Amino acid sequence: MIGSSSSSSKRRRIGSEPSWASLSQDLVELIGWRVLAGDLLDYVRFRAVCTHWNSSTVSPRGRGLIDPRFHPRRWMLFPEDHGLYPGHPNLGGYVRFFNLSTGAFVRVYLPLFDDHVVLDSTDGLLVVLRHPNTAVRILHPFTGDIADLPPVFPLLPQINPHICRYMTEEMKLRELDAAFLKGVCAAVSVDAAGAITVMLGLDSKRRVAYATAGCERWSLSPWTLPRLRALHVSFEGKLYISAVNSADENNIYICQIDPPRVSDEGYQSLPEPRMLVKCPLDGPLGTAHLVQCGSELMLAGFSDTSLAHLAVYRVSDLIKGTVLPMKDIGDHAIFFEVHGLCVSAKGFPSILGNSIICKHRSGELVETFNPDPRLERRPVLPARPRIDQ
Structure with missing residues (x-):
């Protein structure tokens, strides 16, 4: 009898606990925005939990372009x-x-x-x-x-x-x-x-x-871009240019192009490129790439003409006048050949974090930089990542 009474009491307690579907609309909406800050598809899955959560949150369909929060x-x-x-x-x-x-x-x-x-x-x-x-x-x-x-x-x-x-x-x-x-x-x-x-x-x-x-x-x-060895990247709705001038190879130029402005008469005009920084380096950059790494804009490339040494700089630091290469980029791995790409090694077990990987002159994909001196340079062969259908 005692065991039966205890089980019945436990069932009553479980049945009396509020369900997730009973959360207030304001709280569901707040949680939804927090989820959206991480990833759009997580937000879509969050809205699919139940009818209440779906109706308490904003649908991305129809707002996927006009609201930057819904950009993937x-x-x-x-x-x-x-x-x-x-x-x-x-x-x-x-x-x-x-x-x-x-x-x-x-x-x-x-x-x-x-x-x-x-x-x-x-x-x-x-x-x-x-x-x-x-x-x-x-x-x-x-x-x-x-x-x-x-x-x-x-x-x-x-x-x-x-x-x-x-x-x-x-x-x-x-x-x-x-x-x-x-x-x-x-x-x-x-x-x-x-x-x-x-x-x-x-x-x-x-x-x-x-x-x-x-x-x-x-x-x-109406203007043309300077005749420099330049590469473009977009970041937060703007265009950025990293370039090396053949007449001034000891400096890397980073310019920003803002979106067009609308005049009082309703006409659009595109501002000229604005130079953010003229950055002196230890040696001429054989190759320079602007790469978005998380929420930061980075400059990565070779720091000498022999293409033997790689370095990464935070653009915000360069603008402040701090010309020091980063010693740690966390779990990120930066790939570049023609354009740069930054991925998180957490999602790719075969990719080494805190590293830069580029196309070597021999044509092989070789790891050419890692701040940890204990790690030797070795060929990197990324395996096929896991797939979510």
């Missing part, structure tokens, strides 16, 4: 091997994305790649170009939200003054593809009213094209 910041389009580009018939309309922090993969159905190509990706958003009308779109891969921008074809005479009226449309499209499909860096910014503005840094033409969703045409920067 740490997700990147996965470059398939064996020539399987987005839109390849063997992919069946699917593409994969992987998380730079966790190593998780998701498979997304995006059939629009039948007639679209990717120009760039920023904050996890895809900037795509449609053929044959050359319209540009911003796509949120997880919510399906799309922002339409005007065609870039009318920019062609400004980009290439040698275009003549006797050229066929096919020839002109080839010229356009050469300008927009090679070395484009995109930055997407959203103002307080939800207006989406896109800047496209055209490396091969040393110009920046810009437009706002819903406007009639693209504009081209």
Whole structure:
């Protein structure tokens, strides 16, 4: 009898405990924003727990572009091997994305790649170009939200003054593809009213094209980028340039291009590049890369012409005048060849954290930097990360 009474009392206590579904709407909403600060897909899973949690939180669908909180910041389009580009018939309309922090993969159905190509990706958003009308779109891969921008074809005479009226449309499209499909860096910014503005840094033409969703045409920067060995990166809606001047190889220049400003008359104008820092280094940088590492912007590259020593600098420190290489980048690993990429080693067990990995002159993927002197330089062969379907 005693055991029976104890079990009955325990069942009553369990039954009387409040359930997770009974949390107040304000508390669920607060927890949801905390989850969203980590990762968008975790937020989507959070909303799927029950009807109450779903109705107490803001749906990302329809706000995926206009609200930067819903941008899939740490997700990147996965470059398939064996020539399987987005839109390849063997992919069946699917593409994969992987998380730079966790190593998780998701498979997304995006059939629009039948007639679209990717120009760039920023904050996890895809900037795509449609053929044959050359319209540009911003796509949120997880919510399906799309922002339409005007065609870039009318920019062609400004980009290439040698275009003549006797050229066929096919020839002109080839010229356009050469300008927009090679070395484009995109930055997407959203103002307080939800207006989406896109800047496209055209490396091969040393110009920046810009437009706002819903406007009639693209504009081209009246100025050209300096003739430097330059690389672009987008960060927080702005374009950044790291460059080495052949006449001043002991300095690295870092410039920032802000989104276009709107005048009192309603016209947009693009500010000229603003030099943030002219940074003296121990030796000329054979290669320099700006890389987003978590919430920081880093400068990584070779610190001598022999390409034997790598260094990493925090850009915020350089701006303050502190020219000291970092001794520890935590669990991050930085890869670079043409562009830089930073991943968390926590999500990729075969990748060594606190390291920089680059394409060596021999053509092999070799670890060339790690602050821990006990670790020897060795070939790094990243294994296939785990997959979440």
